[in-house]
Amino acid sequence: MVLTQAPVTAHPGHVGQRAFGVEFAGLGRAFAAPRRRGATAAGPVLQDVSLRIEPGEIVAVLGPSGCGKSTLLRIVGGLDRPSTGSVAIDGAPVSEFDPRCAIGFQEPRLLPWRTLEHNVALGLPRGVPRAEGREIVAELVSLVGLANFSQHTPRQISGGMAQRTSLARALARNPGVLLLDEPFGALDALTRLKMQDLLLDVHAAAPTTVLLVTHDVDEALQLADRVILLGRSPDAPGTAGNDIRQVITVPGERPRDRGSAELAELRAQLLGGLGIERHSAH
Amino acid sequence: MTDSTGIAIGNAPAVAVTPSRAPRTGTRRWVVAVGGAVLPLAILVVWQVVTTTGLVPTSQVPSPQMVWEAAVDLAQRGLLGQYIAISTQRVIIGFLIGAALGLALGAVVGLSRFADILLAPTLGAIRAVPSLAWVPLLILWFKIGEESKIILITIGAFFPVYTTVAAALRHVDRQLVEAGRAFGYRGVRLFFTVQLPAVIPSVASGLRLALAQAWLFLVAAELIAASMGLGFLLSDSGNNGRIDRIFLAIILLAVLGKLTDSILALFERWAVRKWA
Ligand SMILES: Nc1ncnc2c1ncn2[C@@H]1O[C@H](COP(=O)(O)OP(=O)(O)O)[C@@H](O)[C@H]1O
Ligand SMILES: [Mg+2]
Numbered sequence: 102m103v104l105t106q107a108p109v110t111a112h113p114g115h116v117g118q119r120a121f122g123v124e125f126a127g128l129g130r131a132f133a134a135p136r137r138r139g140a141t142a143a144g145p146v147l148q149d150v151s152l153r154i155e156p157g158e159i160v161a162v163l164g165p166s167g168c169g170k171s172t173l174l175r176i177v178g179g180l181d182r183p184s185t186g187s188v189a190i191d192g193a194p195v196s197e198f199d200p201r202c203a204i205g206f207q208e209p210r211l212l213p214w215r216t217l218e219h220n221v222a223l224g225l226p227r228g229v230p231r232a233e234g235r236e237i238v239a240e241l242v243s244l245v246g247l248a249n250f251s252q253h254t255p256r257q258i259s260g261g262m263a264q265r266t267s268l269a270r271a272l273a274r275n276p277g278v279l280l281l282d283e284p285f286g287a288l289d290a291l292t293r294l295k296m297q298d299l300l301l302d303v304h305a306a307a308p309t310t311v312l313l314v315t316h317d318v319d320e321a322l323q324l325a326d327r328v329i330l331l332g333r334s335p336d337a338p339g340t341a342g343n344d345i346r347q348v349i350t351v352p353g354e355r356p357r358d359r360g361s362a363e364l365a366e367l368r369a370q371l372l373g374g375l376g377i378e379r380h381s382a383h
Numbered sequence: 384m385t386d387s388t389g390i391a392i393g394n395a396p397a398v399a400v401t402p403s404r405a406p407r408t409g410t411r412r413w414v415v416a417v418g419g420a421v422l423p424l425a426i427l428v429v430w431q432v433v434t435t436t437g438l439v440p441t442s443q444v445p446s447p448q449m450v451w452e453a454a455v456d457l458a459q460r461g462l463l464g465q466y467i468a469i470s471t472q473r474v475i476i477g478f479l480i481g482a483a484l485g486l487a488l489g490a491v492v493g494l495s496r497f498a499d500i501l502l503a504p505t506l507g508a509i510r511a512v513p514s515l516a517w518v519p520l521l522i523l524w525f526k527i528g529e530e531s532k533i534i535l536i537t538i539g540a541f542f543p544v545y546t547t548v549a550a551a552l553r554h555v556d557r558q559l560v561e562a563g564r565a566f567g568y569r570g571v572r573l574f575f576t577v578q579l580p581a582v583i584p585s586v587a588s589g590l591r592l593a594l595a596q597a598w599l600f601l602v603a604a605e606l607i608a609a610s611m612g613l614g615f616l617l618s619d620s621g622n623n624g625r626i627d628r629i630f631l632a633i634i635l636l637a638v639l640g641k642l643t644d645s646i647l648a649l650f651e652r653w654a655v656r657k658w659a
Contacts, residue, residue: 180565198564210562214580214658223566223576274566 120157120308121201121277123177125150127186129342130172145184146172148342152329156191159304159311161321163371164331168343170314171207173331174280177312178202190278200226203276205284207314209263211255217266218242218251224273241269244299246292260287265296272303279311285320297324301355318371322351322364330374347374445627450634453627470601470612471639473529477536478597482590484537485544489589492545493552494578503549510542514603522608532604532612539600540593547589551582583658587651594647598640613639 131145146169154160162170175181177188179199188195190202203224211220221238229237242251245265247258255263264287271279281300285293297320304311315321321328330347349367351357357364427447433439434446441449457463488506491498517535525531555578563577605614613632620628 178565180561198567200567204565206558206562208558210558212559212577212580223563223568227567270566 118201118275118277118307118309120310121191122156123154123278123310123312124189124192125152125186126189127151128173128176128183128188129185130169130176130181131184131342144340145342147183147331147344149186149344150331151186152345152348154310154312156310157304157308158327159313159325161325161328162312162314162331163316163318163321163328163375164343165375166316168331168333170331171282174204174282174312174314177278178204178280180204201277202280203271203274203278204280205268205271205282207282207286209255209260209267211263211266211270213255216252216254217247217258217262220255220266221269221273224270226274237273238269241272242266244272244303245269245296261289261292264288265292268296268300275307276309279309281311282314283316284313286316293320298356300324318368318375319359321371322367323355323357323359325351327351328367328371330371332374347371442626445630449627450630453625453631457628457631466612466616467635467639470605470614471643473532473536473604473612474594474597474601474643477533477600478540478594480533481537481540481597482544482593485541485589485593486548486586488541489545489548490552490574493549493582494574499549506545510546514539514600515607518603518607521604527608527610531608532601535604536597536600539596543592543596544586544589547585547592548582551585551589552578555581580658584651584655587647587654591644591647591651594643595640598636598643602636 128147128150129145130147150173152160162173164170172181176183177190177195177199179195179197179202190199195202211217212223215223218238221241222234225234225237239248239251242248245268247262247265247269250258250262255266258266264284268281268284271281284300285296288296300311300313301324303309311324313321313324328347328349328351329345330349331343332346333341333343334346347370349371351367352363353361430444431447434441434444445453454463457466488502492502492506493499514535517538518531521531521534525534559577559581560573563573568576601612602614602617605612606618609615613636616628616632620626620632
């Protein structure tokens with residue numbers, strides 16, 4: 102597994118999509134309770150989420166499992182609709198399967214009968230000339246370290262490699278808003294660091310707004326301009342949905358010193374918000 | 384995790400994955416071929432023995448020799464080739480039309496909830512009609528021309544394809560379809576990019592079933608209303624007490640059915656390997 106260190110360029114000749122701002126206004130999402138006798142109406146998953154994300158910003162979303170992180174991302178991408186409130190991208194409401202977004206799903210979701218190369222090509226926007234598309238795909242495949250595997254099919258590769266293919270497919274779309282749902286979850290520690298660097302390089306080379314769901318506090322602090330913490334209010338009634346508990350603006354330019362005292366303090370604060378207390382506190 | 388800068392930079396674990404298929408069950412090809420031929424040869428030997436020793440009267444079971452001679456006789460009159468050709472032609476035409484219609488309607492019903500609600504009950508009811516029930520109607524409408532037989536075979540080939548395609552399309556992985564949509568694929572492009580490839584293995588097995596049905600319906604049609612073909616040979620020989628020809632027709636149907644099925648089996652194997 103060789104990760105190439107080639108410099109990241111914006112897509113050659115690719116129509117430069119600009120980065121878009123994203124605005125949540127009082128967003129809520131409730132799912133219908135399963136129709137079982139005696140089942141109580143389920144409370145909302147998300148409730149009253151309001152946030153303004155600037156164009157080009159990287160925002161990390163943290164929160165306990167099941168708190169609605171994936172749901173939030175799906176709503177931004179137009180894969181799901183809010184029950185209340187709204188989301189706008191660049192001031193206009195999100196449309197169904199909004200073409201301004203690209204999503205890296207929590208699962209790789211690769212087409213099993215296509216080679217990795219052709220799976221990445223699925224992400225290309227319509228109208229990209231064939232030759233240019235091939236070039237973009239080849240570049241992305243080698244950026245995620247899979248140049249030697251471009252002719253393999255998803256069944257022949259590991260979970261981590263599938264996840265990187267899925268990331269490359271999302272990047273191929275050159276989106277104005279990049280939605281990533283735990284994109285590095287299945288990667289080993291070293292590959293994860295390299296993919297984080299890759300994301301930052303891509304972000305620096307081509308303007309895009311990134312909404313990144315992660316369960317890794319350190320990853321959030323390394324990559325994001327701001328970190329938002331989703332969760333339920335501890336003193337709200339049990340039926341209340343999740344909302345934004347904390348918004349943390351991460352200080353310092355990337356790449357950040359992972360050992361800095363300032364980040365250590367923020368990490369402790371976020372872990373506390375996730376319900377993991379500092380050992381010294383007891 | 385507190386000191387993540389201290390992660391040792393070493394070689395990432397080498398993931399050696401080579402494109403190789405899972406090994407087949409390990410049996411050699413010639414073993415399969417020879418093994419499959421054992422039983423037919425044994426039957427032939429037993430057949431020969433019981434008929435030549437007089438254990439079974441040849442009026443009930445003709446000897447292999449007699450069947451062979453019946454074949455030669457029919458061939459010399461130019462009828463054997465003609466019967467085989469016309470039956471095979473009817474099966475192929477009926478199968479192709481039925482399979483194409485089955486694919487089209489199966490796709491519509493499998494993809495569209497609306498079409499499913501509108502069409503599925505009616506098609507289900509038509510499917511429930513036993514094949515022979517169509518025969519008098521078809522004869523009345525088309526006399527004993529080619530149409531009546533082709534239509535009956537078409538009906539036979541249609542349903543296996545229709546049902547497997549519709550069912551398979553309903554069960555295409557929703558996550559893959561959603562991913563396709565999220566990357567801007569809709570309608571026909573989505574169908575040819577995600578849904579159709581996902582159901583090709585099921586389509587292949589539906590086609591095999593349809594072909595078997597086509598032969599079945601061919602014989603049904605030719606037994607009742609035909610002046611040529613293997614089914615006609617069966618009914619005609621039945622009326623004339625030509626048991627040697629009856630045996631010949633049955634053997635020919637077995638061989639032709641198996642042969643055409645093997646061709647589709649090859650296609651199915653390829654489809655499963657490539658698309659499953
Ligand atoms: N389509 C759906 N129908 C019903 N419930 C759903 C649906 N999608 C998500 N949920 C529920 O919403 C909650 C949040 O899910 P999700 O957004 O996937 O959480 P996270 O990504 O934060 O782990 C879960 O309790 C889940 O069961
Ligand atoms: Mg999730």
